[in-house]
Amino acid sequence: YRRQHARKTQLSKFNQTEIRAMLGSYTKVLFVRDPFHRLIATFLQGMGINPSFSTFIQDVLDTGMYNGTTAWKPLVSLCRPCLIQYDYVVMFGFLRQELGHLLRQAGLPVGSLLPELTDTQGQWTYRWLSEQMFSELSVQQKKQLAHFYRWDLAAFPFSSSFLSD
Numbered sequence: 001y002r003r004q005h006a007r008k009t010q011l012s013k014f015n016q017t018e019i020r021a022m023l024g025s026y027t028k029v030l031f032v033r034d035p036f037h038r039l040i041a042t043f044l045q046g047m048g049i050n051p052s053f054s055t056f057i058q059d060v061l062d063t064g065m066y067n068g069t070t071a072w073k074p075l076v077s078l079c080r081p082c083l084i085q086y087d088y089v090v091m092f093g094f095l096r097q098e099l100g101h102l103l104r105q106a107g108l109p110v111g112s113l114l115p116e117l118t119d120t121q122g123q124w125t126y127r128w129l130s131e132q133m134f135s136e137l138s139v140q141q142k143k144q145l146a147h148f149y150r151w152d153l154a155a156f157p158f159s160s161s162f163l164s165d
Helices: 015-026 035-045 053-067 075-079 095-105 119-134 139-148 152-154
Strands: 029-032 088-091
Touching: 035 053, 035 139, 053 095, 053 139, 075 152, 088 095, 139 152
Parallel strands: 029 088
Antiparallel strands: none
């Protein structure tokens, strides 16, 4: 798109004609991650700010969707998958496999550009962390989180998410 290097960086800053032209000329890739795993990662990155995972979750729930940060806002509210037709949706947990496909499609070498961590190691680690941290939450917090992320859970196949139960 001819204005790709314009100072305007947010899609919402462009008019509808420009948005359609840009979206039609780019390969659109959406990286998605289980919302509960996103919460765990955000909590671990900010260790020391909240005394417990349960307190952190209560802060997230109290802050809500409109005042929250992008680290925990529902993906559907951030990336608009119903409005933007993404060419690829890459799921955390299948990164190595899916990134390999994307790199091949782009004509880039696959082997040297992929991370060393295997997907099964990441999946096992987050499964264990999820079990530990989910057990710290009250039944009410679990229900509120499932409701808070209901559209993400409906839009993406997070079938093994603790929030889907």
